[in-house]
Amino acid sequence: MRVSSHSRNLVPQAISNSADSEKRSEGSVELEHVSCRFGSFRAIEDLSLTIRAGEFFSILGPSGCGKTTILRMISGFIDPSAGTIRIGGEDVRGKRANQRPTSLIFQNLALFPLMRVWENVAFGLEMRRVPRSIRRKRAEELLALVDLVGAEEKMVSQLSGGQRQRVAIARALAVEPSVMLLDEPLSALDLKLRQHMRAELRSIQKRTGVTFIYITHDQSEALAMSDRVAVMNKGRMLQVAPPHEIYHNPSSGFVAKFVGETNVIEGKLVRIADGFGTVESPLGQHRARVSHNVQGESVALYVRPEHVDVSRQRQGDNAIEARLQDVSFEGSFALVKAVTAHGHVFLVATDNKDLQRLPSNTENVYLHFDEQQAFLLQSDREQCIT
Amino acid sequence: MLIILPNIALIESSFRPYLPLNEIDGPRDSYTLANYQRFLSTPVGFDIFGMSIDVPIHLRIFITTVLYSILVTAIILIIGYPAAYYMTKTISPSNMALFFIVLTVPMWVSEILRSFAWFTILSFKGPLNALLIEMGVIDSEIRWIRGYNGIVIGLVYTYMLFMVFPLYSSMQSLDKNQIEAAQDLGASWWRTHWRVIVPHCKPGIVSGCVMVFMLSAGSLLVPSLLGSPNSLWFTQTIQQLMLEALDWNTGAAYSLLFLLLCTFVVAGMMWAFKVKLSNITN
Amino acid sequence: MFRNSQIRLGHLYLALFLLYLLLPLGVMGGASLNDSRFPTVYPWMGLTDKWFIALWNDARMWGALRNSVIVAIGVVLLAVPVGTAAAFVISSMSGTARTILYGALIAPVLAPGAVIGISTLLFWAKLSVPPGLHLSVLGQVSYIASLVMLLVLARLRSLDASLEEAAIDLGASHAQVLRYIVFPHLAPALTASAAVAFFQSMENFNITLFTRGTSSSDTLTVYVFSMVRGGVTPSINALALIIVSVTLLVTTAFALLRQSSRLP
Numbered sequence: 001m002r003v004s005s006h007s008r009n010l011v012p013q014a015i016s017n018s019a020d021s022e023k024r025s026e027g028s029v030e031l032e033h034v035s036c037r038f039g040s041f042r043a044i045e046d047l048s049l050t051i052r053a054g055e056f057f058s059i060l061g062p063s064g065c066g067k068t069t070i071l072r073m074i075s076g077f078i079d080p081s082a083g084t085i086r087i088g089g090e091d092v093r094g095k096r097a098n099q100r101p102t103s104l105i106f107q108n109l110a111l112f113p114l115m116r117v118w119e120n121v122a123f124g125l126e127m128r129r130v131p132r133s134i135r136r137k138r139a140e141e142l143l144a145l146v147d148l149v150g151a152e153e154k155m156v157s158q159l160s161g162g163q164r165q166r167v168a169i170a171r172a173l174a175v176e177p178s179v180m181l182l183d184e185p186l187s188a189l190d191l192k193l194r195q196h197m198r199a200e201l202r203s204i205q206k207r208t209g210v211t212f213i214y215i216t217h218d219q220s221e222a223l224a225m226s227d228r229v230a231v232m233n234k235g236r237m238l239q240v241a242p243p244h245e246i247y248h249n250p251s252s253g254f255v256a257k258f259v260g261e262t263n264v265i266e267g268k269l270v271r272i273a274d275g276f277g278t279v280e281s282p283l284g285q286h287r288a289r290v291s292h293n294v295q296g297e298s299v300a301l302y303v304r305p306e307h308v309d310v311s312r313q314r315q316g317d318n319a320i321e322a323r324l325q326d327v328s329f330e331g332s333f334a335l336v337k338a339v340t341a342h343g344h345v346f347l348v349a350t351d352n353k354d355l356q357r358l359p360s361n362t363e364n365v366y367l368h369f370d371e372q373q374a375f376l377l378q379s380d381r382e383q384c385i386t
Numbered sequence: 387m388l389i390i391l392p393n394i395a396l397i398e399s400s401f402r403p404y405l406p407l408n409e410i411d412g413p414r415d416s417y418t419l420a421n422y423q424r425f426l427s428t429p430v431g432f433d434i435f436g437m438s439i440d441v442p443i444h445l446r447i448f449i450t451t452v453l454y455s456i457l458v459t460a461i462i463l464i465i466g467y468p469a470a471y472y473m474t475k476t477i478s479p480s481n482m483a484l485f486f487i488v489l490t491v492p493m494w495v496s497e498i499l500r501s502f503a504w505f506t507i508l509s510f511k512g513p514l515n516a517l518l519i520e521m522g523v524i525d526s527e528i529r530w531i532r533g534y535n536g537i538v539i540g541l542v543y544t545y546m547l548f549m550v551f552p553l554y555s556s557m558q559s560l561d562k563n564q565i566e567a568a569q570d571l572g573a574s575w576w577r578t579h580w581r582v583i584v585p586h587c588k589p590g591i592v593s594g595c596v597m598v599f600m601l602s603a604g605s606l607l608v609p610s611l612l613g614s615p616n617s618l619w620f621t622q623t624i625q626q627l628m629l630e631a632l633d634w635n636t637g638a639a640y641s642l643l644f645l646l647l648c649t650f651v652v653a654g655m656m657w658a659f660k661v662k663l664s665n666i667t668n
Numbered sequence: 669m670f671r672n673s674q675i676r677l678g679h680l681y682l683a684l685f686l687l688y689l690l691l692p693l694g695v696m697g698g699a700s701l702n703d704s705r706f707p708t709v710y711p712w713m714g715l716t717d718k719w720f721i722a723l724w725n726d727a728r729m730w731g732a733l734r735n736s737v738i739v740a741i742g743v744v745l746l747a748v749p750v751g752t753a754a755a756f757v758i759s760s761m762s763g764t765a766r767t768i769l770y771g772a773l774i775a776p777v778l779a780p781g782a783v784i785g786i787s788t789l790l791f792w793a794k795l796s797v798p799p800g801l802h803l804s805v806l807g808q809v810s811y812i813a814s815l816v817m818l819l820v821l822a823r824l825r826s827l828d829a830s831l832e833e834a835a836i837d838l839g840a841s842h843a844q845v846l847r848y849i850v851f852p853h854l855a856p857a858l859t860a861s862a863a864v865a866f867f868q869s870m871e872n873f874n875i876t877l878f879t880r881g882t883s884s885s886d887t888l889t890v891y892v893f894s895m896v897r898g899g900v901t902p903s904i905n906a907l908a909l910i911i912v913s914v915t916l917l918v919t920t921a922f923a924l925l926r927q928s929s930r931l932p
Contacts, residue, residue, distance in 0.1 A: 641783045648780060
């Protein structure tokens with residue numbers, strides 16, 4: 001996990017001022033006790049979620065966790081087996097996809113290959129019987145918005161991956177949706193372009209004030225772009241919070257492990273005092289923050305690699321004796337692998353400047369972490385907080 | 387091997403062009419254009435779109451054959467399109483294999499039996515009449531095989547699958563996200579079809595139409611079995627010339643005309659819809 | 669993406685479509701078992717086998733069947749090698765020449781059978797070859813070979829060119845490449861095209877009608893045709909039922925065989 005990517009989101013950004021209050025209420029999405037079953041398979045179980053108007057909201061989870069199902073229920077391609085979906089406060093039950101104020105951007109974009117770029121963009125307007133000259137003008141405006149001036153007459157096949165991405169965005173925006181639904185649209189791009197498009201998407205969202213619901217399995221994408229992130233697994237919502245909260249204060253072991261790298265110490269809870277708990281494990285006693293409810297005495301302590309320091313001398317309580325094994329150079333930082341006498345592996349992220357000063361792998365070292373930056377959670381039990 | 391292959395190719399390619407060449411030789415060598423003139427002789431009254439004009443009888447047969455073949459093609463397209471569409475959309479892949487076997491049964495049964503089946507059903511003392519009388523729908527037997535009715539019914543049945551298969555394979559290659567994207571952007575179902583599915587399936591539609599048109603126009607069995615005394619198909623005229631009048635030269639002239647017509651139709655459709663020859667036969 | 673009502677509508681339409689395709693065949697076959705003077709299934713007059721017996725005693729039918737089989741075998745023997753060779757040639761070519769040759773080779777598939785029949789008849793008449801079953805074979809080959817070519821070509825296209833190169837790289841001669849790489853790959857297509865050629869030949873009518881010559885050389889299809897035109901008795905339905913059953917058995921067996929061996 002790169003440190004820079006979460007610091008940007010420490011302060012949740014204000015909702016776009018271009019969006020008037022009416023638009024804001026239109027763009028809210030509420031799911032109430034929604035379930036979705038396919039035969040005996042339960043894709044979504046009793047899920048409730050509120051997405052505010054004008055928000056960049058990401059749903060993050062491993063593949064098959066049900067996030068695409070949520071998107072398709074909101075867009076109207078699947079009906080929930082139970083529960084209510086409201087868009088802009090209005091129950092959309094029975095409304096088909098072509099009657100809902102949503103626009104979906106598909107994973108493979110689903111641009112129409114037999115139409116020109118501007119015809120693609122104006123397709124939604126054509127379906128609304130907007131006269132051709134107005135369609136054309138609107139398409140040009142939208143293509144300007146996504147920085148594609150002059151591509152109107154091209155065929156989709158003549159465009160590069162990033163350009164297609166922009167056409168898809170323009171096409172979805174053309175129908176002036178209250179809610180944009182994005183199904184991992186960046187996954188087909190290479191890394192460089194992906195990072196560029198992240199910023200682009202974010203800025204388009206801010207400019208238009210449309211609610212974006214973004215689905216991804218890439219945690220860095222979710223953390224980088226979103227106002228709030230929902231982490232899902234096996235059809236359930238595990239945590240809904242701003243990115244920094246998700247990263248620094250996950251509510252469960254699954255969230256902690258899925259969002260960024262983390263080190264785990266499983267052990268027994270000895271005591272809790274002043275919001276800090278002490279864990280006893282074969283590695284010794286260690287203290288960490290307790291911000292989520294912990295029941296029972298079987299707990300796990302989590303600490304991010306960038307919050308672990310290496311030194312030759314033992315300093316303070318939160319220390320673990322280990323031996324350095326491997327260094328992998330990651331560019332702006334380096335990941336150091338350390339192994340304890342019990343075979344427990346720890347990851348330490350270090351600044352490149354410190355790389356030269358690392359002890360050699362023959363001597364024993366001590367790993368330290370601040371009790372403020374480590375957190376205690378119930379062991380391996382994933383709770384549903386919603 | 388490198389020597390044998392071109393040799394076979396030489397035999398192959400030299401063998402085939404002979405056939406059309408020979409047709410040109412046939413009528414021209416000894417009889418000049420007299421045979422073609424015959425095509426334009428014997429004018430009879432001909433009602434077309436309410437207008438009555440004098441048209442040579444063979445030309446009239448020729449034109450009716452073309453018109454009815456187009457009608458057959460249109461009917462098949464109208465019935466076959468939804469069938470192909472629902473096949474792609476509502477049948478799960480695991481059931482598709484079985485569905486295909488069942489579907490292809492009529493195709494393996496020969497053409498003559500397919501039209502004979504309808505001959506049985508539609509015949510004067512056949513099951514359809516008997517059933518309808520029993521049900522009280524009609525009082526006495528209806529002569530179903532009148533005018534071009536029988537031919538159209540028979541041709542539609544016989545060549546249905548030649549439309550469904552190209553349609554199905556072209557529809558199958560359409561990304562279903564395209565359909566969803568269109569719906570998501572507000573397209574009603576028929577606009578989704580018109581703007582997205584039909585343009586994508588154009589090669590399939592054109593090749594299906596070409597196949598059905600050619601087969602219908604060139605069919606000899608169906609018109610002979612299901613035709614009535616006052617329905618005449620152009621192939622029947624050719625057959626009469628060849629086997630009954632034994633006028634091989636006129637027959638050859640007519641079949642060349644017929645071949646030209648078919649080529650013209652195929653080329654015209656391919657040109658109009660910008661489809662390549664290789665797309666059609668696949 | 670499909671709602672239940674649409675799926676139900678789709679299934680209903682497909683069920684009707686299948687019924688439309690299959691019911692006529694059932695009616696036709698069923699009529700042969702009905703003890704009625706006319707080929708019909710309704711009203712049902714009781715089960716009979718007399719039309720089958722009548723058929724069994726029909727000497728012309730047996731002659732026609734023999735002719736059909738002879739022609740079909742001849743067609744398979746000629747069309748498969750010729751079509752395969754054509755496929756090889758086409759696949760080794762490129763550019764305009766390929767397009768032209770391809771067009772010329774598949775033209776017989778689209779051309780009306782009657783025209784092919786007549787042109788075959790005229791061509792061989794010029795060379796003083798009288799019409800007869802041998803001409804039927806030649807006429808049929810000219811379009812069935814094109815079908816074979818299409819089948820083989822499709823299969824040939826799926827052959828990875830690097831396989832051939834790998835074999836040559838490992839020291840195989842061109843003949844060995846053909847023997848060990850290309851033909852095993854083509855085998856399913858060759859079997860399929862032999863079957864297609866056989867069936868196509870058996871049911872061919874247009875070409876045969878013009879090229880067969882005298883009426884003593886009927887094929888089964890031509891014989892059925894003349895019987896239907898002459899005066900219908902349910903014994904034609906009996907023959908139809910037998911042919912339908914045989915075709916069904918063979919195709920189902922073929923389909924199962926293909927499924928079980930997982931050939932494309």
